[in-house]
Structure formats: C-alpha cells, structure tokens
Amino acid sequence: MLTTWWGSILPLDLAEHVMNLMYESLFIGGEWVTPSSSATIDVISPNTEQSIGRVPEALEPDVDAAVVAARKAFDDPTGWANWAPERRANAIEHFAAALDARADEMPIRVSSQNGMPIAISSRVENVMPQTMLRYYADMLRTGEIEFDSERKGVLGRIRVSRRPVGVVGAIVPWNVPQTIGAHKYGPALAMGCTLVIKPSPETVLDAMLFAEAAEEAQLPAGVINIVPGGARTGAYLVEHPGVDKLSFTGSEKAGRWVAETAGRMLRPVTLELGGKAxxxxxxxxxxxxxxxxxxxxxxxxxxxxxxxxxxxxxxxxxxxxxxxxxxxxxxxxxxxxxxxxxxxxxxxxxxxxxxxxxxxxxxxxxxxxxxxxxxxxxxxxxxxxxxxxxxxxxxxxxxxxxxxxxxxxxxxxxxxxxxxxxxxxxxxxxxxxxxxxxxxxxxxxxxxxxxxxxxxxxxxxxxxAAPFGGTKASGMGRELGPEGLEAYQVLQSTYLPR
Incomplete structure (x- = not known):
C-alpha cells in the first residue's frame, strides 16, 4: 500500500491493472437492450495505446428509444416527476449508495481511459457524484426546494409553482466525466426530470458502470438512459424534438452550435464551455x-x-x-x-x-x-x-x-x-x-x-453548494448549489380568487 500526495491509500500494483471490458447492450428504459446496429466504440488506453474495452455506439434509433423511454417516465401521472419529495430523496440516496458500492472500480475505469492520475480520480470521481446526489436529496427532505408558494399580488393572491422542465438531454465530456455528469443529473433528478445522458466516446466504460448502479438502485424505468457516442450521436440528441432541456459541457465551438440549435428550437440550454483563467x-x-x-x-x-x-x-x-x-x-x-x-x-x-x-x-x-x-x-x-x-x-x-x-x-x-x-x-x-x-x-x-x-x-x-459556471465565451447558466435547480424548472403562475 502507498500513501499518495493527495493523502489516499491505494494498491501499489494498480499500474499493472489489466482491463478488457466488453459490453454488448445499452442501458435504455431501465433495461439492457440490444443496440440498433453493430457499431462499437473501441476504448484505447492513453498509457499503452492498447485497447482496453468496447461498448456499443448508440446511433439515431437508440437515441429515439432513449428519448421515448424518458418521455414515458416523465409523463407517467404516478411516476418520478409526481413523487413526493421525501420519496424522491430516498431513491436518490439509494442511487448514491449503489455508486458507493462501485467506488473502488470507478476511478480505475476513469483513469484508464482519460489519463487522470489515480490519486485524483480516487478522491473525485468516486466521491463527488454521491456527494452531489446527497446534497440535493437533503434539500428535498428539508424543504429547501420550494415547489409551490403563495404571494400577495397587486390584484390578488398568486400561487407560483416550480415544476420539472421535462426530458433533459445531458452531454458529458471526457475530462471529469462522473463529476460533471453529476452536475447535470443531480439537480435534474431532484426536480423530477428524466434524462438521456450521452457520455464522450473517450470515457464510456465508467458510464456503463454508472448505468449498472442506476439499475441496482431500481430507479423507475426511463428516468436515466445512457447513449454512448460521438459528435453524430450528440448532434442528434441536441436536435431531437422530444427533448425539453439541454445541458452541455464541452468546447466553445461545439457549445456555440448547441446554443444556436437550441435557440432555433426555443429550448432552454445550460452551457459550460472553455476557459483561460x-x-x-x-x-x-x-x-x-x-x-x-x-x-x-x-x-x-x-x-x-x-x-x-x-x-x-x-x-x-x-x-x-x-x-x-x-x-x-x-x-x-x-x-x-x-x-x-x-x-x-x-x-x-x-x-x-x-x-x-x-x-x-x-x-x-x-x-x-x-x-x-x-x-x-x-x-x-x-x-x-x-x-x-x-x-x-x-x-x-x-x-x-x-x-x-x-x-x-x-x-x-x-x-x-x-x-x-x-x-x-x-x-x-x-x-x-x-x-x-x-x-x-x-x-x-x-x-x-x-x-x-x-x-x-x-x-x-x-x-x-456553490453555483458554478462562466461568463463571456465560457458559457451561460449555472450548475450546482440551490441555483443549479433553476435550470431544471419551469414556472407556472396561478391567479387565485380574491
């Protein structure tokens, strides 16, 4: 065993860890389903330049299926979006526990794919997602998320309701895939949204482990769907008419296209782009x-x-x-x-x-x-x-x-x-x-x-607990903190009898 510069304790022989993970199915609608084609993503180790795994590549029919599953889950009148806050908090906690059970494997998968030193991934990628889930679960339990409130208006009483925005298309980059993914699904799940998550083709093995945790947690079918793929898959998800909200983290160039597309479709979007701090x-x-x-x-x-x-x-x-x-x-x-x-x-x-x-x-x-x-x-x-x-x-x-x-x-x-x-x-x-x-x-x-x-x-x-996001070409909108919930809400004002 070795104490690293970060202070964690890790096995000395991790560098000899051999990975050869092969997946044949996609996680859509709460099940592992056969992909629409034989297209695959071959994962290459940045350390050795050798193949370390393979997963199916989700193409347009797979994205369609994922959006349909997410829509069905969201529209269910007794489903996820309509659960009581306490019940949703318990489910989110259960999901965090399922990720905890994979805390040893997750950093190995991340570091094997994107080159992140294991001393970092073992303190970030297997901890921060659960921390975010529990943060928002606590907000649900304590009533900090105010779904309905009344106020005195100029002409009478008003009820302001905050409702989940709907089906979220979440596009996640390869650099810190699990933590940045949690930036999106954490507040979205708390609000009652359903998600179609597209991981980067460079980091898909950790995304499949994440899907296994979602399956174990027994989240309602269609609440989380995973569609691994590249630019083609991402573009199709961005333009999909069944998606209500987009959250994108990536390059400035791609982000500008996402924003232009969302603008044409009158669709809300959160962008976390580049930086030069x-x-x-x-x-x-x-x-x-x-x-x-x-x-x-x-x-x-x-x-x-x-x-x-x-x-x-x-x-x-x-x-x-x-x-x-x-x-x-x-x-x-x-x-x-x-x-x-x-x-x-x-x-x-x-x-x-x-x-x-x-x-x-x-x-x-x-x-x-x-x-x-x-x-x-x-x-x-x-x-x-x-x-x-x-x-x-x-x-x-x-x-x-x-x-x-x-x-x-x-x-x-x-x-x-x-x-x-x-x-x-x-x-x-x-x-x-x-x-x-x-x-x-x-x-x-x-x-x-x-x-x-x-x-x-x-x-x-x-x-x-702090809102995260940028100004100028670094994007628009904020993730994390109570403010991060706003991106996954729609407001409805009801005028009450005087």
Missing amino acids: AAIVLDDADLTQNLEGFFMATMLNNGQSCYLGTRVLVPASRYGAVVDIITDFVRSLPVGDSLDPATRIGPLATARQQERVEGYIAKGTAEGARLTTGGGRPRELGWFVDPTVFADVDNHSTIGREEIFGPVLSIIKYTDDDAAVRIANDSPYGLGGTVWTSDVERGLSVASRIDTGVIGINGFLADP
Missing part, C-alpha cells in the same frame, strides 16, 4: 507555502480542466524569483502511468489532444515566449507531454489567449494590482481564477474585480 500572484504571496494548492488550481488532471488558472500573472517586482519557484516545482512533478499512485502528471486523453498541446508549445516558442521547463515527450509510448512552463508570455499571444487543455502554464508579468486585473479580464473567457496573497481581504478586493463566474483565494476547489 488567470492565477494572480500578488506581491505579498508566498507560493512556497502552498505549492500543492497552486498545483491543484493550475495543473490538476494534467491541465485538462476548463477552470484552471493556466495564465499565471506575476508582479514585476518579484518576477524572476516566482518564475524560478514555479519552474522548479513543475519540473519536479512525476510523470507516469495514470494508474500509478505516485503519478502527478499522466498522459493526455487522446493522441489528438497530445498533438494539439504540442502544437501550442511550438507556437509559444515561435511567438517569442521563453520555455523554462518541459516542452517534450517523456515517453515514446502513450500520449504524454512533459509539464511545461513558458515565461515572458504576451497576453495577446496564442498561448496567452487560447485554451490549451494540457499541462502548460503561461507566466505573464504585470506592474501593479490594477494592471493584473486588466490583464486577467482581457480574455474571451471567464470561468475560473485564483488570487494568491498573504492578505485575504486584499485578495477578496482583487477577486471582486475579475470578470469570472468562480474564483478562489489561495486555492480552488468547487463546492456542490
């Missing part, structure tokens, strides 16, 4: 006392998280020293197999992502940034990229403006706090961010001026 190091900050927190806020999950502060803003008065601290720390990060508990930086999720990140590294060098560490491939086999730091980055350069989605930091010099705020806000995105300081009040003052949906002081850790 700033980590503002103030002149009184001591990063050496919080390098782990800095890592979690800037390079967690191999840099494959949209909220990370990959633009590091450093004051001119301390520039050289802070660049050295960051460079030395990043250079020290162990790179290795994602199933090795000692790994801090694992492989990227796909060969395409590896090529993308390497392309940005080449652009950074070509545009005049100074490479202080990294930039290469540490291994011939697997989709690895060395953790990389660029200094002397221009905020208007390619690596200063575009989302890289890999273990690459861009360090930008600023003169004073006002300049730091201007640089931080000079971005098409507004999702995450951090301020690093020894004076929390000063940090709060700077943070309040940053145009972003979420921001942390001396660290960043998303909390299920």
Whole structure:
C-alpha cells in the first residue's frame, strides 16, 4: 500500500491493472437492450495505446428509444416527476449508495481511459457524484426546494409553482466525466426530470458502470438512459424534438452550435464551455507555502480542466524569483502511468489532444515566449507531454489567449494590482481564477474585480453548494448549489380568487 500526495491509500500494483471490458447492450428504459446496429466504440488506453474495452455506439434509433423511454417516465401521472419529495430523496440516496458500492472500480475505469492520475480520480470521481446526489436529496427532505408558494399580488393572491422542465438531454465530456455528469443529473433528478445522458466516446466504460448502479438502485424505468457516442450521436440528441432541456459541457465551438440549435428550437440550454483563467500572484504571496494548492488550481488532471488558472500573472517586482519557484516545482512533478499512485502528471486523453498541446508549445516558442521547463515527450509510448512552463508570455499571444487543455502554464508579468486585473479580464473567457496573497481581504478586493463566474483565494476547489459556471465565451447558466435547480424548472403562475 502507498500513501499518495493527495493523502489516499491505494494498491501499489494498480499500474499493472489489466482491463478488457466488453459490453454488448445499452442501458435504455431501465433495461439492457440490444443496440440498433453493430457499431462499437473501441476504448484505447492513453498509457499503452492498447485497447482496453468496447461498448456499443448508440446511433439515431437508440437515441429515439432513449428519448421515448424518458418521455414515458416523465409523463407517467404516478411516476418520478409526481413523487413526493421525501420519496424522491430516498431513491436518490439509494442511487448514491449503489455508486458507493462501485467506488473502488470507478476511478480505475476513469483513469484508464482519460489519463487522470489515480490519486485524483480516487478522491473525485468516486466521491463527488454521491456527494452531489446527497446534497440535493437533503434539500428535498428539508424543504429547501420550494415547489409551490403563495404571494400577495397587486390584484390578488398568486400561487407560483416550480415544476420539472421535462426530458433533459445531458452531454458529458471526457475530462471529469462522473463529476460533471453529476452536475447535470443531480439537480435534474431532484426536480423530477428524466434524462438521456450521452457520455464522450473517450470515457464510456465508467458510464456503463454508472448505468449498472442506476439499475441496482431500481430507479423507475426511463428516468436515466445512457447513449454512448460521438459528435453524430450528440448532434442528434441536441436536435431531437422530444427533448425539453439541454445541458452541455464541452468546447466553445461545439457549445456555440448547441446554443444556436437550441435557440432555433426555443429550448432552454445550460452551457459550460472553455476557459483561460488567470492565477494572480500578488506581491505579498508566498507560493512556497502552498505549492500543492497552486498545483491543484493550475495543473490538476494534467491541465485538462476548463477552470484552471493556466495564465499565471506575476508582479514585476518579484518576477524572476516566482518564475524560478514555479519552474522548479513543475519540473519536479512525476510523470507516469495514470494508474500509478505516485503519478502527478499522466498522459493526455487522446493522441489528438497530445498533438494539439504540442502544437501550442511550438507556437509559444515561435511567438517569442521563453520555455523554462518541459516542452517534450517523456515517453515514446502513450500520449504524454512533459509539464511545461513558458515565461515572458504576451497576453495577446496564442498561448496567452487560447485554451490549451494540457499541462502548460503561461507566466505573464504585470506592474501593479490594477494592471493584473486588466490583464486577467482581457480574455474571451471567464470561468475560473485564483488570487494568491498573504492578505485575504486584499485578495477578496482583487477577486471582486475579475470578470469570472468562480474564483478562489489561495486555492480552488468547487463546492456542490456553490453555483458554478462562466461568463463571456465560457458559457451561460449555472450548475450546482440551490441555483443549479433553476435550470431544471419551469414556472407556472396561478391567479387565485380574491
């Protein structure tokens, strides 16, 4: 056994874990059903570039079946949407318990597919989904979710009712698939919605384990349906006339198309898209006392998280020293197999992502940034990229403006706090961010001026009770917290007799 940097205890031989999972059915309507075609998704390990599993690819007839099942479950007058809050809370708790029973296997499946270090997935992907489910179940039990209320109007009494929006099409990315999936189904289930969930083709083995938990929990047939697939499947789900609400997490480009399509169809949509957050190091900050927190806020999950502060803003008065601290720390990060508990930086999720990140590294060098560490491939086999730091980055350069989605930091010099705020806000995105300081009040003052949906002081850790989402090109709408329920509600006003 080994105690990792995150503090978890994991078996030493996980890196030798051999996976070869084959699924032949899709989870639709509460059952494992035969897919409409022989099309499959072959899952490739980012560590070894070898096949580790296969699942059916859901095509248009499968999506149709899933939407029909979700619609039937939602429209049932005695079904899920009409259950008493306490009964729905109990069912959600039972679902969380079924996921708990798979807590050992879930992080292995995730890390085997997308390269997330097991030390991270074992503290995130097998914990946060259940935490979110229980958070919303508690809200149901305590009455914090107000389904009906009365108010005094100008002309008489009014009842305002909050009803579930209906069938939800949820499109989940590959980078943190179980946790981001829970961002969507957690509040949707609490409100009484039914879901058709499309996992990314890069992370389908964990989605099938999730389906097994839903089956064990005996949620009503059709409440949760899983349709693994790529862009074709996702596009069909987005355009499906039987879907009432869309929730999408992914790239800005795809998100804009989803928004355009939803607009034409007059369909509500929540979008959580890209980011290029700033980590503002103030002149009184001591990063050496919080390098782990800095890592979690800037390079967690191999840099494959949209909220990370990959633009590091450093004051001119301390520039050289802070660049050295960051460079030395990043250079020290162990790179290795994602199933090795000692790994801090694992492989990227796909060969395409590896090529993308390497392309940005080449652009950074070509545009005049100074490479202080990294930039290469540490291994011939697997989709690895060395953790990389660029200094002397221009905020208007390619690596200063575009989302890289890999273990690459861009360090930008600023003169004073006002300049730091201007640089931080000079971005098409507004999702995450951090301020690093020894004076929390000063940090709060700077943070309040940053145009972003979420921001942390001396660290960043998303909390299920806090609304999460971005501004500008980072998306629209909010997930999590009580506010996350609003996306899955429709309002009805009833005018009562005077």
